[in-house]
Amino acid sequence: MLSDINTFMKYKKKKLTPKQYLINRQSAKDTFATQVWMHQNGVLLQNLEVGSVEVFQAAKLANEVLRQYGYLIGAEQAKLLISFLNKAQNPKARIKITQGQSYKILNLTKKIKRLAGKVGK
Numbered sequence: 001m002l003s004d005i006n007t008f009m010k011y012k013k014k015k016l017t018p019k020q021y022l023i024n025r026q027s028a029k030d031t032f033a034t035q036v037w038m039h040q041n042g043v044l045l046q047n048l049e050v051g052s053v054e055v056f057q058a059a060k061l062a063n064e065v066l067r068q069y070g071y072l073i074g075a076e077q078a079k080l081l082i083s084f085l086n087k088a089q090n091p092k093a094r095i096k097i098t099q100g101q102s103y104k105i106l107n108l109t110k111k112i113k114r115l116a117g118k119v120g121k
Helices: 001-011 018-040 053-068 075-089 091-096 099-121
Strands: none
Touching: 053 075, 053 091, 053 099, 075 091
16 A cells, blocks of 8 residues: 555656746746836835735835935925835835825925926926
């Protein structure tokens, strides 16, 4: 009886076909690219299911404004954006962020981007 089990357990692992290999490789590349994009935009994978869409949009734009247009914002605006990002990264605090707070950040980032466009001309 024990010898029968051992013969069934000694099966050869099937090799992937070239097409399956390419599919797995492309999937791994896509997953890595997604993770890099999320990290660059300040979105953590573990906190993805917590919070609303507005919070994610505001966090992405706040992160972008701080990185690209930091020279255009004042100390008070920078403090507001950094505190929002800190709240957005904590899952318990993210739940407490209201839509009003998110829209305040979205409006601030839009204002700073407009200012950057005017300065760039």
